[in-house]
Amino acid sequence: MSRWLTAVRAAVFALLLCALLTGATRLLRMKESEEQIGPFLQSAQEYDVLFAGDSQVYYGIAPLEIYRDYGITSYNLGVVNSTLAMTYWTVMNALDYAKPKAVVVGVKDAEYPLKLSGKFGHVHTACDAFPLTPTKLQAVFDLTDTEQTDAFGTTAAELRLDLIAPLLKYHSRWNSLKPEDFSPRYNTQKGAKLQIHVTDPDESQPLIDPASASAEEGWGYVYLRRLIETCRERGIGLLLVMLPHRAGAESQRSGHTVAAIAAETGTDYLNFIDMDRVVDYYTDCFDPASHLNPSGVRKVSDYLGRYLRDVFGLPDHRGEAAFAGWERDYDAYIDEKLRAMQEQEDGLRSALMLLHDRDFNCVLTFRPGFDTSQLHLKNLLQNIARENVHWDDDKVSADLNPLEGLQYADGEGAGYFLAVDRDRDEVHELYGRTEREFETSFGTVFCRMDGEWIDLSLTDGGEETYYFDTWEEQDEDLHLLVIDRRTGKPVLRLTRSLP
Numbered sequence: 001m002s003r004w005l006t007a008v009r010a011a012v013f014a015l016l017l018c019a020l021l022t023g024a025t026r027l028l029r030m031k032e033s034e035e036q037i038g039p040f041l042q043s044a045q046e047y048d049v050l051f052a053g054d055s056q057v058y059y060g061i062a063p064l065e066i067y068r069d070y071g072i073t074s075y076n077l078g079v080v081n082s083t084l085a086m087t088y089w090t091v092m093n094a095l096d097y098a099k100p101k102a103v104v105v106g107v108k109d110a111e112y113p114l115k116l117s118g119k120f121g122h123v124h125t126a127c128d129a130f131p132l133t134p135t136k137l138q139a140v141f142d143l144t145d146t147e148q149t150d151a152f153g154t155t156a157a158e159l160r161l162d163l164i165a166p167l168l169k170y171h172s173r174w175n176s177l178k179p180e181d182f183s184p185r186y187n188t189q190k191g192a193k194l195q196i197h198v199t200d201p202d203e204s205q206p207l208i209d210p211a212s213a214s215a216e217e218g219w220g221y222v223y224l225r226r227l228i229e230t231c232r233e234r235g236i237g238l239l240l241v242m243l244p245h246r247a248g249a250e251s252q253r254s255g256h257t258v259a260a261i262a263a264e265t266g267t268d269y270l271n272f273i274d275m276d277r278v279v280d281y282y283t284d285c286f287d288p289a290s291h292l293n294p295s296g297v298r299k300v301s302d303y304l305g306r307y308l309r310d311v312f313g314l315p316d317h318r319g320e321a322a323f324a325g326w327e328r329d330y331d332a333y334i335d336e337k338l339r340a341m342q343e344q345e346d347g348l349r350s351a352l353m354l355l356h357d358r359d360f361n362c363v364l365t366f367r368p369g370f371d372t373s374q375l376h377l378k379n380l381l382q383n384i385a386r387e388n389v390h391w392d393d394d395k396v397s398a399d400l401n402p403l404e405g406l407q408y409a410d411g412e413g414a415g416y417f418l419a420v421d422r423d424r425d426e427v428h429e430l431y432g433r434t435e436r437e438f439e440t441s442f443g444t445v446f447c448r449m450d451g452e453w454i455d456l457s458l459t460d461g462g463e464e465t466y467y468f469d470t471w472e473e474q475d476e477d478l479h480l481l482v483i484d485r486r487t488g489k490p491v492l493r494l495t496r497s498l499p
Contacts, residue, residue, distance in 0.1 A: 033128035036187050040075045041129065044097035046323070048314050049074035051191070052091050053106025054082040056243040060292040061104075063190035064333045066305040067326055068358070071316030076191030079126045081117040084110055086126050088223040088230075089139035093130045095234070102237035102312050104304065105227060108245070111254035113218030115143055120150040120159045127163055140164055189333065194294050196340050197286040198349035198380070202246045204281075207274065213256040224258065228265050237268075237312050243300060244272040244279045245290040268311065270304075275389070278303060282376040283353055283383040294337070295356040295383060302388045310392065334359050334486065341482060341492055348478065348496045352380040358422055361442055361483040365454045365468075366416040370477050372406065374498055381406055385420045385427045405429035415449040417456075423485060442488045454479065458490065468495065 040047070049072060051061050058078030066072050075098075077090050084107070091103055116123060123143065130136050144160035187193070224240075231238040240262055242255045255271050262269035272278055284296025292300060308314045317323040337357065344351040355362050362384065372378035382403050409416035409431035417430035423441035430436055435448035435455075443460030453474060456467045458481070468479040476495035484491040 032125045035185055036079075036125065036191055037077070037129035039186050039188075040077065040094070040191060041097060044075075044094070045099065047073050047075045047098050048101045048317075049104060049308060050091065050094055050098060050100045050102075051076045051078060051104045051106075052082075052087045052094075053078050053241075053243075054087070054108060055080040055291060056108050056245060057104075057106040057241075058191075059193055059195055059286075060106075060243050060297055060300055061304065062192045062194065062294075062297045062301045064192075064326075064330050065298055065301040066308075067318070068330055069302060070305040070309045070314075071318035072305055072308055072314045073317055073323065073326065074190065076189075078106065078191070079122055081119055081122040082126060083112055083115060083117055084220040084223040084227075085115040085143060086117075086123060088227050089143060090126050091227065092135055092230070093127070093133075093139060095236075096130075096133055096135050100236060101314055102239060102308060103227075103231055104239045104241060104308075107224065107240050107242055107255070107258045108251065109254065110220040110224055110258050111214050111218060111250065112220045114148060115146050115219050116148050116150070116156065116159075118151045120152075120154050120156075123159060123163065124166070128166055132164070137164070188329070188336070190329075192297075194297060194340075195286040195291065196344070196350055196354070197293055197347070198283065198353045199285055199287050200376070201281040201285045201290040202288045205246055205248050205252075208249055208252050210256055210259075210274070212253050213260060214250065214253040216257055216261070221257070221261070224261060225265075228261070228267050232265075239304075239308070239312070240267060240269040241304070242269075242271045242273055244275075244281075244284075244292065244296065246281065247273045270307065270391070272300070278389045280379055280383060280386075282379045283356070293350075293353060294340075295353045298356060298358075299388050303390060307391045331486075334484070338482075338484070338491060341494075344494075348498065349376075349380060351478075351480065351494060351496065352377070352384065355384045355420070355482070356386070359485055361419075361421050361423065361440070361485060363419045363445060363456070363458075363481040363483070364417070365447070365449075365456060365479045366409070367454060367474070367477055368415045368449075368451055369413045370410070370416070370498060372410045377498075378406065378410065381418070384418070403427070403429060405431040408432075415451070415454055417447045417449065417454070419445055423488075442483045442490075456481075460489075465490075467493065 051057055051074060058076060058080060061076055063074040063076055066074055077094055079090065087105060127136065140160055140163045144156040146156045148156050228238060240258060252273060255273055259269055259271060279296045279299050281290055284292055286293040341351065341354050406416065414432040419428040419440060421440045428438060430447055430449065433449060433451050437444060437446045443458045446457045448455040456479065458465050467481060473495055477498045478496040480494040481490045482492035483489065
């Protein structure tokens, strides 16, 4: 009896110790991995598509936008500085929990010869949140089977131990814990992260001959082929993507090598570098490296959503009771986008960029004398109502639904008015000395421009509201009303001065 009791006590002690160590590990480790991957693990079975890759994928594809337009359920598992070896094992870990119909993998820097990037901390982001399973152990031993040392002097062998037993790495964080360590801020955008900014990209790089390709050497191509083979064996559709960015000659040659591998293996591949005007780099980048901001994200997500629907035959889950949570998540996502607009107090470019969004209608005016050559304002204004490009378009026009009155107003130094009514698929322009009243889905709009003063009012339900009618507001260059399509009511009113 005493032996049995001793064994029970030992088992209970072991369980308690295991629970204590697990709890301490979750508390002390950095939260990037848990915040991004935790929501995926909670509902992994509901995703028909998994996106994986580096920062181009992480910042560049919005699953909630794809759900809005196509009803396709997906999750973004992109990780900053992820190599193709890391991406491969991210997908393998995810497949222990999910049964996607398709996987979409970013292939930028496929020519990178090493298994790990120069900063090992990103490996923790990709791995830490996944439970310690045979797949994760295999991933850890495989990725760290290298002589690499990162920029901070950490060796691959040290990384291996930290990945298997994170408490060894994070045990000293007791004195630096923050409130978010106790209540992690879980990702609410299905793994994606939108960056609100507009920046001119790096210098344009000329497109090189598609026949010019890099040698198929290094670990990147090895893991790319492993990924293709694994998806084929498991009956999972695979789409390789080279997302939009200012690609240099080396990156373009790598993209052509991927194209050859895709053709050889019968794998779907989209190279956005070689496409005409899917994005506009002067409206759609948040940094010089041409990572995409929300405007670019919407264009790429729309392109991918239609492609996944039409080529992969993925189902539309909108309206299904089992996916009612997605409708609530998207509703909260719209509120997040509105908060982002409100926060652009001094960011004229960002405020205009955010208007390329199907969730909002808008009315804006520029007072006489504004100069659209500043900060690529002409691109941003035309971007508000521009068409998105799709994979089955025969030819994309150079101007993509241009605003005809904008050039005149700019050239003549005249005032300019624009109303975008997405519910009626209408765009209204006024310019010069004029006045007009017209009907929209959100009420009757009246605008008068006399060369100096701009009158603007909106009548809805018999009540007329005047906007921007004080001297202080008239001194501002831009007047903007944002209308939430859920309610048909103005929810945001902004004024801005040009620099």
